[in-house]
Amino acid sequence: MKIGLLTSGGDCPGLNAVMRAFTKFACLNLPRPEILGFKDGYTGLIEGNFLPVDDQFFDGLFYTGGTILGSIRQPFKNMADPAEDGVSKLDRMVENYRRLGLDCLVTLGGAGTHKTAAMLSAEGCNVIGLPKTIDNDIWGTEFTFGFDTAAEVAAKCVREMHATAYSHGRTILVEVMGNKTGWLSLYAAVAGGAHACILPEFPYDENALAEYIARRRENGARYDVIVVAEGAMTKEESGWKRKEMLLRRKELGYSTATSRIARTIENRTGAEARVQVIGYLQRGAEPNAHDRALCTMMGAYAGELVKEGRFGVTVAVEGGRITYNSLADIAGRTKFITPENPMYLAAKSTGIYFGE
Incomplete structure (x- = not known):
């Protein structure tokens, strides 16, 4: 099984920890896994720039902040715009996905990353997302890793x-x-x-x-x-x-x-x-114990989704358990704080002023 792996958008504590868990799961539970780590996020997929990774590649990075694969922002709004040669970045990613014979692509990122992942999924690529952002604003998950x-x-x-x-x-x-x-x-x-x-x-x-x-x-x-x-x-x-x-x-x-x-x-x-x-x-901080544990659960669960052949989804936390949501359902949606949010209500009731 050939799997693409990338980190996109701003860096965040726990990126290496999630990839460590995923690759360990893949090497222990998937048939003859071959994992390609794309350099600098979607840029690596666009340019076909990658390196092979395995269950030992991320050893020693469990506690390390940032991402060993690198990340360059690629605004999703421009993904489908044709370049001078008439070929868009989205076209190139789909082309490289097929040329490399990928069975699936695992993307770690925030809101923009998930929008692009949904676009790739709509083009027929098998994609699984993992919710990364210190903003904790991805729709459908109670918490994102790194937050x-x-x-x-x-x-x-x-x-x-x-x-x-x-x-x-x-x-x-x-x-x-x-x-x-x-x-x-x-x-x-x-x-x-x-x-x-x-x-x-x-x-x-x-x-x-x-x-x-x-x-x-x-x-x-x-x-x-x-x-x-x-x-x-x-x-x-x-x-x-x-x-x-x-x-x-x-x-x-x-x-x-x-x-x-x-x-x-x-x-x-x-x-x-x-x-x-x-x-x-x-x-850039080193992920704390809670995030390292959450990253391990999320990375392993993404491996389970690959094993089950369940694509076009992103990992989520709901009711304290790890689950998934459809990429099409969450892409482009933002999770805002509402006046009914328990933490907001607790803050107000204990005297924190919100500028009303």
């Missing part, structure tokens, strides 16, 4: 801001990754003991947020720690198209809401505000 580690890293950063904020009587805003959704920010705020959390799903009221900080200080609070998702926006901005919002922000001299919030707090409350952007620390 728990990223949340732990972000929460640690939030927690460590308390000492500095208290020492200097400051308001410190911690910017956490998450453009469309705020799962990472929500969990980091709860686990890091933040006083407020601003999420993309719930546009904030600038005046109300400044008043909240002012009330805290009037009531004796010496400092504040606020978690802000990079995709957060004001209620006014939520009514604009994304291009319009980015243009207006550029004209005003900022790109994310975090610096604007800091400026507003200083101007309206007199409190000294500072911004801490965590950035890529959230992506």
Whole structure:
């Protein structure tokens, strides 16, 4: 059995751990497996650039962040666009899939990766997806691998801001990754003991947020720690198209809401505000014990799906068990935080303010 394996999109804790589990399962349970690891994600499949991997290839990488196969973003929106020679990237991938005699392709990635995987599946390729993203925003799965580690890293950063904020009587805003959704920010705020959390799903009221900080200080609070998702926006901005919002922000001299919030707090409350952007620390961390266990379960389950010949699906966590969803059903859909989400409700009920 000939299997293609690739990692696509942004890196994430646990990619190597998932591939380790899958290859170990394949070598122990599938008939004469031959696994081709495509370099740099879909780019490797487009160019036919790969290397052979086996159950020993990933030994020693169980704890390592990033991806040994490499990853280059290939926007799904351009996949079907013909190049100058009239052949699209999608055409080339399908051609190489068939030329190499692949029996299936296993893709590790986030939302864009799953959209492309669904396109390949629709073209007749046997595809199995694995949900990778620190954003935890893939529809149909309770958790994606890598999220728990990223949340732990972000929460640690939030927690460590308390000492500095208290020492200097400051308001410190911690910017956490998450453009469309705020799962990472929500969990980091709860686990890091933040006083407020601003999420993309719930546009904030600038005046109300400044008043909240002012009330805290009037009531004796010496400092504040606020978690802000990079995709957060004001209620006014939520009514604009994304291009319009980015243009207006550029004209005003900022790109994310975090610096604007800091400026507003200083101007309206007199409190000294500072911004801490965590950035890529959230992506490159060594996967924690929970993620390594989840990666092992997901990778082995993907192997089971190959063994059963069940393709056109992606692995998922549902009700605490490992299962699968149809690629066609989840591609292009985003899992947002809703007002009924248990973690959101727990955060609100324990005093975290969300900028209403």
